[in-house]
Amino acid sequence: MxxxxxxxxxxxxxxxxxxxxxxxxxxxxxxxxxxxxxxxxxxxxxxxxxxxxxxxxxxxxxxxxxxxxPEVFAADDNGITPIEYLLVGLASCLTAGVASVAQNRGIQLRSVEATVEGRHDIRGILGADPDVRNGYNDIKVTFNIDADASREEIEALVAQSQKRSAVFDALTNPTDVTVEVA
Amino acid sequence: MLERGEVANSWRRERWDSLRLLTPNWQTRLPGFPYQGSDPDGYMTVAEVTEFIERYAAFSRAPVRTGVNVTSVRRADDGYHVTTSQGEIRCRTLVIASGACNRPVVPGLSEGVPPEIEQVTPFDYREPGRLPDGGVLVVGASATGVQLAAELRRSGRPVILSVGEHVRLPRVYRGRDVLWWMDVSGVWDQRYDEIEDLTRARRLPSPQLVGTPERATLDLNTLTGMGVELVGRWAAVRDGSALFSGGLRNMFSLADLKMNRLLGTFDEWAVTHGRDAEVGPVERFEPTRPPASPRLRIDLRGGEIRTIVWATGFRPDYSWLHVPVVDDKGHLRHDGGVVTDSPGMYALGLPVLRRRRSTFINGIEPDAREVIDHLARHLGLPR
Structure with missing residues (x-):
């Protein structure tokens, strides 16, 4: 090899x-x-x-x-919204996984790009409809990978990266969260 | 040879009514005792397996003492001290052949299930008519889970299947039983010391297969077609609701990719061994169809679910084994059936004990020969 x-x-x-x-x-x-x-x-x-x-x-x-x-929220837009940070975490975690699994499987990567889209109905956070949840309705990640590998091998890299991803797990499974006042 | 109940006890008492073997009859063979019936491609019912094992007990004249339950095994000076329901036994060597499926595994989140929902394990389940009417949540998509989900759906009940990691296989591939391929292509002969991640191989769930006269495939697409609703792995109970993982699509991708890799190795084997012409053309199956938007939460108090079936696997029971050879996950520490930490102790019939076929009925012969060779050397017997 x-x-x-x-x-x-x-x-x-x-x-x-x-x-x-x-x-x-x-x-x-x-x-x-x-x-x-x-x-x-x-x-x-x-x-x-x-x-x-x-x-x-x-x-x-x-x-x-x-x-x-953003300004459409009547805010000053000094930075990204908190829920966008979840996309930052997910994209970077899955990409790190793809690189690690590829290295372990002897697959040379040339480029790994991903777009992440989270669909969000903001009526939830505004309290406009009690049946709408606050968080994302769903999230879609699309990878564009150039590597010395077949399409199936690349799909397997992406699948294995989800299987071992901390952020993918944190987003897809419930986590016990405590919030208190010090 | 000690048997707590009757010969073929677990087949008589711990199986549901409709179960058939996953292996075709021609593969159901024991040393010197091949299948001799008229339906080599069929799958034995529980009653037929029981009878097969009874006949083998008579054929082999094995010295079986039935109704003898082992309650304790301890180390003694030059071997083991065994306490049974029928008295004490001293032995120099001991073979543990009590299997890997003594107790159903029920995850801790079952404790959060409201009491009005009936919970059953595959050991309690017999047939749909014995469950309450109404919706059933089947947890786990191995052979047990998919078989029970299909049977309960056919009884007219609404069925939801919670799917984690699973092994997808077609029943028939290129005109041959998929287990024919496992057998002849050498997959089942892969040895335990050649497998890269042995821990994982030993934990692999049983494949999504069922033995039926029609040789039908029972994968998740079949279940979706029958109207079974698929949800992700059951992750938690919160405020009376079951919460399911949103990672279902990746469970499908992993299983589809893995199945296709396996079928690829079969195709390659057929070409390199000159068998390509005697089997059907190469096939690839439709990817598992994800539900449009899988439910992440189901209210357990709303009456939609009346019964939960825990098809979440089995574990061995070593509560009687008072020798420190069990790891913190409850599994026996052994090297291909040789319990190296306790000389003279051996195991047979555990997953991938010495090769991938170890837990199939036809896998016992090569394992037993090698393990008993070691045992005989330990006793200094000529072989």
Missing amino acids: TTVTNGVNVQALLDAREALKKSPEAAQFVWRASSKWQNGVHTTITVKDFYGLGEERAHKSESVFQADH
Whole structure:
């Protein structure tokens, strides 16, 4: 097999999988974000620290995100809407999965592009119709992948990436959420 | 040879009425005891399997002691101390052949189901008439789940099937039973030490197959055509409602892709082994049709669902085995049937014990020969 270079260190991931089978406590991670209200419906969110492999850790640098709403919502549009961040998470998680699975299967990728569309009936969040839910009605992801592989192999990459995706799982299955006042 | 009940006990007591073997009759063979009936392509009923095993017990003159229930196995100086309902036994070696399906698995979320809904497992289920009238939610889409969903739908009940990861297969491929292909192409002979992800192979759900005189395929498209509603994997109960995963389409994609890869290996085998002309033309089947918008939530208190059938798999019961050889998932630790942590202890009849055919009736012969070879060497017997 020729050497495939998708830039994913699959060996490190496979080694971690074996190591964590023996020490499941080290596999327990906590991801964190902190938000600060600015004005109107504009919020700034920072992400830096997390917990994993038994200790507190941090990203190389802090990331700052602006969340707001567009002008049709009578807002200032200082950033994308919160529900669009879910699309950001889903697209990036599935794409990371495609790259990792391709590396593991010896498939050279040349380009991986995706468009993500979430259909949203905003009567829910406006309280205009109690039968309409607040969140997305459905989400559609369309991948456009150029790789040294058959169409079936590419479809299998995308299927396996969904199977192992944290964000896909978080969006398709219920999660127990606690919100409290400190 | 200890048997807690009668010969073929689990076939007599732990099977539903309409069940037939998934394997065609010509594959239903035990050492020195082939199928000799007039319908080699048919599938045995439970009564016929029971009779087949009874006849084998007589043919093989196996020293079966029926009505002897093992309640405890402990290590003793040079072997094992076995406590049974009929007294104590000391032995140097021990073969555990109690199988992988002693208890139905029922997920913890069953505890959140309202009490007015009747819950049954495949061990309780006999036939549709014994369930309350009204809607049924069948959970799990392995062979058990699809068979019970079809049978309950035919009884006139509304049926919803909750589908997680599953194995799709056509009953007949290119004119031959799909299990003929598994047998002759060598898939079933793949050894446990050649399989890359053995843990996964041993956990694989049973394929969506049914044995019927018509040799009909029973996949999710068949069920959709019968009016069975498909929903995703059951993820939680919240506020009296069942919540199902929105990942159903990917369950279909994974199963369709996997089936097509398997059929591709059959096609390749037919060409390389010069068998292409004796079978029908290459076939590919319609992808699994996703429902237009699968329901994510079903109110369990509204009366729509009267019964839940848990077709969520089975697990072995080692509660009587007081030797530390069971892992934290409740599975026996063994290397191809040799329980290496406890010399003189062996296992037979577990999934992919030594090869993919291990849990099929015809898979016992090669496994038993190899495991008993090891056992004989352990005892220092000449072979």
